[in-house]
Amino acid sequence: MTEYGAIDLDKIYSERKYFLKNSIKIEPDDEEQEYLPKDRYKLVYFIILLHGIGTLIPWNMFISIAPQYFIDFKLQPANSSKPEYAVNFFSYLGVCSQFPNLVVNFLNLFIVVKDGLAPRIVLALFVLLASCMVTLIFVFIDTSYYTFGYFLITMLSVIILNSANGIYQNSMFGIIADFPPQYINASIMGMNFCGIFIAVLLIITTLGANDVQWSAFYYFLIALLVVVFCIVSFFILQKLVTYDISRQSKKDITH
Template identity: 45%
Template sequence: MSAAVELQPLNEAKKVEDAEVEEETPEPEDKGNLVFYIILLHGIGTLMPWNMLITISYDYFESYKMLANSTIDMDTGKVTGDPTVYSSNFQSFQTIASQVPNLLLNLLNIFIVVKGGLAGRITVGLSIVAVCVITTMIFIYVETSTWLTGFFTLTIITIIVLNGANGVYQNSIFGLASELPFKYTNAVIIGNNLCGTFVTLLSMSTKAVTRNILDRSFAYFSIALITLVFCFISFHILKKQRFYQFYSTRAERQRAKNEEAADNEGKMANYIATFKEAFPQLINVFLVFFVTLSIFPGVMMYVKDEKKGGTYDFPLPQNYFMDVTTFLQFNVFAFIGSIVAGRKQWPAPNKLWIPVYLRLLYIPFFIFCNYLPETRTLPVFFESTWLFIIVAASMSFGSGYFSGLSMMYTSKTVDPSKAQVAGMMAGFFLISGIVSGLIFTMVIKFVVTA
């Protein structure tokens, strides 16, 4: 290959030479789908630390670490202690501390120019998340009940930093994938859903193996840390792949051609133009995740088989009912949906809004299932547990399928020079949908129990 066509990684600091890569240069092959699997791995990596944290938070933080005078029997795993304001409200503190910085850093990541571009942001983001995971692991076997306020403060700060850095990492991965062919954006979504499935299976298996929450927590965060290490190594392998270099260099060249015109009009005008082009798909992204997070997990996990004052009568062990019907079911069907989205894209971009808007009907359905049977004041219209499971499966499949489509369509329905920014905007709307859905879950609970 001549010097005139030397390929360089995406957004690495460089001058775009007058001698450009010739348009007729054949597109290289992604040998063995290596780039696809690396992007998929980063889809897992963007959610692994947080999934591990929220899965273990009830047993580890709320039911042990945040209790006053807490003790644990290392053989039986039995925990004793007194409830505190920290334990009683930990889930609310955790939600606010995680999602607000994630949302803000996603937004800032779109507009702020950092030396080294996306490559630098991904490397720094991964490193900070890894440090936060290590910090959490250090205190697992340390007695913290004697300085509970300090430990609570440290935990919340760690959650804020972890999710802020992870927001930049996730947003940058979407920006990176958006400049590769169609299916690579969906690889991130596939990785996200595969991560959820893996964490759910890990939760069920560790419950069967040990009751000691400290050992379970150490296993959880160790796996999260190992995943981050693989992500870090794989990213440096990715930058050396000719397939990746070809598309990132081509995208950089396309942006360079448009920068002079953009400078004349102002960079903000370029962002506004990108937003206008991508807006229909950005709304689709938002609504898919808003509906999903309004229902999962905050509503689904409290739908019971037993009616008010009744007894459990479903062919699953009761202690696994929530694990299977909520977490495992959602993650498996969402994973399948995202796989299908990579193979079959229907409907077309201009018609995608129809099924996305129709998904809003899931919210009233789940409200009138046997949700919070002991405290609800609204009537239950859908008492069948099997009906709940079937509709939940369709909602989960649609979440994976339509999230994959909307994310892919966002970057591919704009001018190629705007694909990176559009992909990062889609990442921001994804997080916005998640935050809005989580908040709306609280509204649903208030309405049902008022």
């Protein structure tokens, strides 16, 4: 083993050989040679597309069913008229959803993550999973006798969901920024697909579904399953991607 100080040159050399062996060589317009990781069976592409869906679907499912489910059903007291917080539900919802996003984006400008973005993504996904589970559990719980309490729980859930989603979305864009343009496009395509899917689902449930409780259950269940798939696929993604060899070398040198 050849060493210079704390640097293991043999290890760096072997990693470079592995990287080049598992890469495809391209020649851009500026005639500079670059190496890109191989994407066998387009797995990385489709995983990033899935995460494009995952960054939007929990919140979009929530607000799509909100008028029928929250305002007309869950926040309707048993023996009285609709309260003020139900009438102005979307005003409260807007504040509780946008303010966390603003704070997260502001903090993201100044907080440097030493351990990389992956831990933040995993943590955010599990928080999203917990938020979806809580919302799903309350679907079949009668809240007509404590609508204000349920309203507070809902607003707290919205704050947590949007905070986690802001971290998740920003971190995913931070990761795919190192990928070639087609992978960034995959994330955007996932977001577009999410919007189309929810729009079609909303049309179907509006025209054909009479039971808002079961409609909400399926909405939140789909969001929950997508988040689960995103969690599993992110761990797979880390094993599929061959990271930049220069970054790996710097990591070896600094450690």
